[in-house]
Amino acid sequence: MKPAPFGYHAPADVAEATALLSELGDDAKVLAGGQSLVPMMALRLARPEQVVDVNRVAGLGGVRRENGTLVVGATTRHVALERDPVVAAAVPLLARAAPYIGHFQIRNRGTLGGSLAHADAAAELPAVARALDAEFELAGPDGTRRVAAAAFFRTLFTTALEPDELLVAVRFPIWRPRSGFAVAEVARRHGDFALAGAVCGVQVDAGRISRVAIGLIGMGSVPLRAEAVERSLTGSEAAALDLDDVGAQAVAGTDPPSDVHAGTHYRAKVGAALVARALSTALKEADHG
Template sequence: MKPAAFEYHVPSTVAETVGMLAELGDDAKILAGGQSLVPMMALRLARPEHLVDVNRVAGLTGVSRENGSLVVGAATRHATLQRDPEIASAVPLLARVAPFIGHFQIRNRGTLGGSLAHADAAAELPAVARALDAEFEVAGPGGARRVAAADFFQTLFTTALEPDELLVAVRFPVWEPGSGFAVAEVARRHGDFALAGAVCGVRVRSGRITRVAIGLIGMGSVPVRAEAVERTLIGTEAAGLDLADVGAQAVADADPPADVHAGARYRAKVGATLVARALSTALEEANRG
C-alpha cells in the first residue's frame, strides 16, 4: 500500500514548528527520522493530513554538558548516539544501547526524540530514559517546560506531549566516574524489537553499592523501572550478591504483555535472567573503576 495524500511542511525554527502544530491540530504529525511513522502511513495505520518535517529546524541536534547533565538534541540520530565520544564518556548507556536499535539503516535515520515520543515499551531508548531519570525539554505555545521521564510515558504509544508541543532535547544525568553500565536483551533476530531486556547502571564504593538504576524493556505498557529492588540494593555488599534473586525481584511487579512472539510468563522469566546478566556486567565494570 501507499500513504494517503498529505500536505508537507518544512519549518526552520522551533517557534515556527510549534505555530504550525497549533494551527494544524490533530491532523498533523511530526516527521523526524520517520522510521516508525512512514511504515505506519504506508500501511494506512496512520493517515495524517499534514506532515511537519523537523529535520531543518535549527537547534534540534547537538550535544552539550550543562549542570551535571548531558543535553542531547531530540533530532540526534541513533548512529550519533552510538559513535559520539562525548556521549560514550558522559552517558555510556546511551552508546551501548544504540547498536541494539534496529539495523544500521534505521540508526542512520532514526532519532532520539522520535523513539522517545513514539513511546514503544519494547524499544531500548525509553527504558534508558526511565532508568536514568532523564528530563524532556518540550516547547509549546505556552512556552518551554520540562517533563520527568517518570511522567512522560503514560501508556503504550502515549506520552505527556500535547498535539501542539515539540520535544526539543533530553537531559541525561551524568554519573560519577567509576560507575558501570550494561545492556542485555533477547530478540528473535538482532535488530528486532526485544522480547525482553534490561538496562543497568551501578556505582560501587568500598565494596558497597551506592547508586543503582535498573530499567526493563518490553515488560509493560510503559518502560518499567525496578525502583523497589534498587532501594534494597543501596548499601549492600556487591560481592556475593544473589543476582538471580535480584532479577526475580526486579520483574515481580511487572506486567509483561503476551502476543504471538512470546507469552507473559516467558517474558518475565527471561527478563529476570537478563536483569541478573546486565547487573553482573555493570558490577564488573564498576569494580574495575
C-alpha cells in the first residue's frame, strides 16, 4: 500500500523544527530514521497530515563525552552506536545492544532518537536507557528541558514528549572501570522483535557488587527496571549469587503481554533465564576488568 497524502517539511535547525511542530500541532509526526513511521504510514496504520523531517537539522547527530556522560545526538544512526569506538569505550551496553536492532538495513537508517521516541517496550534501546538512568534532552518553542528515563516512558508508544517538542539528545552516565555489561534476548529470528530480553550492567569492588542495573525487554507496556533486585544485590558477594533466583526475582510482579508470538507465562519464564544469563556474563567481564 501507499501512505495517505501528507504535507512535508524539512527544517534546517531545532528552532525551525519546534516552531513547525508548535504550528502544526497533533496533525504532525516527526520523521527521523523512519524505520517505524514509514511502514506504519504505508499500511495506513498511521495517517499524519504533516511530516516534519529532522534529518537535515543541524547539530542533532554525533556523540561526545561531557562531564562524566556520553551525549548522543538524536539522529545518530544505530550503525554508529554499533561501530563508534567512543560509544564502545564510554557506554559499552549501548554498543552491545545495537546489533540486536532489526537487520543491517534498518540500523543504517534507524536513529537513537527515533527508537526512543517510538517507545516500544520490546525494543532494545529503551531498555538500555532505562537501565542506565539516561537523561533525555527535549527542545520546545520555550527552550529545553531534561527528563529522566524513568519519567520519559509513560505507556506503550507514549512518552513525555509534548506535541511541540523534539528529542535532541540523550545523556548516558559513564560507569567507571571494573564494570561489566551484557545483553541477552530471545527472538524468533535474529532481527525480529524480542519475545523477552534483559540488559545488565554491574560493577564489582573487592568481590562485592557496588553497582548494578537490570533492564527488562518486552516484559510490560514500558521498559522495566528490576530496582528491588538491584537494591538487594548491592553489597552482595558476587561469587555467592544464585543467578537463577535473581532472575526469578527480577521478573516477579511483571505482567508480560500475551500475543500470537508468546504467552505471558512463557515470557516470564524466559525473561528470568535471560536476566540470569546477562548478569552472569556481566559479572565475568567485571571480574576481569
